[in-house]
């Protein structure tokens with residue numbers, strides 16, 4: 424890692440900036456003094472989280488973040504991105520900006536920042552906080568191999584990271600893995616509710632549901648066996664799993680999940696204006 428990575432700034436200090444920061448610290452890649460984040464002055468919770476929980480610098484002036492950093496995450500909600508970029512454009516020359524904002528294109532960002540700023544667009548997800556994020560990224564026109572290596576180093580410290588060949592895939596990645604943890608949390612909650620309905624204590628039900636999701640995901644990744652075969656291995660003739668799976672199929676489980684990814688992707692496309 425070069426010295427350039429020593430100060431990392433976040434424009435926006437909310438849930439995702441905190442998850443990434445916690446991950447970078449937990450992984451040992453960075454420590455608190457290497458981080459600085461800005462939040463809206465009314466957002467005391469974000470400022471407090473950076474100051475008290477992460478022991479990092481938190482400010483309400485976006486310019487200060489860019490002045491003090493060589494690498495800057497753009498981590499506000501998409502509707503605030505342009506305002507924030509206008510705040511810092513005069514300081515952006517020669518710096519590396521990493522945008523995690525849903526549906527905000529490289530072009531939109533580059534148009535506002537200095538012509539020699541470098542931009543990389545990333546879609547991470549919230550398990551960054553426990554070093555199990557999965558990220559994809561795409562380079563802006565000025566981004567160098569060195570920049571791509573820095574982004575890979577940062578994101579691989581908190582999970583997996585893959586480069587996309589085209590920005591048009593960013594929206595579907597957002598709909599699948601960016602938003603995906605929310606779908607999985609619903610699944611875990613529903614599994615646990617089912618357990619509770621059938622008599623399990625609530626805390627045991629959550630532990631079993633969460634570990635079942637974790638273990639099943641790990642089995643898919645580690646074994647490299649097709650999920651359909653892994654499913655077959657759990658289903659015995661006349662067994663309970665066959666009855667459970669049949670219930671899911673009758674109630675459109677797969678169709679519902681496919682539709683959720685598609686709906687989220689379409690929402691990103693609406694915002695980014697990029698079509699398939």
Ligand SMILES: NC(=O)C1=CN([C@@H]2O[C@H](COP(=O)(O)OP(=O)(O)OC[C@H]3O[C@@H](n4cnc5c(N)ncnc54)[C@H](O)[C@@H]3O)[C@@H](O)[C@H]2O)C=CC1
Nearest residue numbers: 435436437438439462463466469498499500501524525549
């Ligand atoms: N939450 C998630 O799981 C993921 C979020 N993202 C992206 O990350 C971005 C941030 O999302 P969250 O962290 O969930 O939002 P959030 O609402 O938790 O955080 C937004 C932050 O922006 C700050 N902010 C608002 N106006 C500002 C201004 N004028 N100047 C400086 N800071 C300002 C707020 O104070 C807050 O700290 C979004 O663009 C989202 O698409 C990407 C992947 C996953």
Ligand SMILES: O=C(O)[C@@H]1CCC=N1
Nearest residue numbers: 525597600601602603
């Ligand atoms: O829903 C959102 O705005 C973001 C995109 C990925 C996860 N959350």
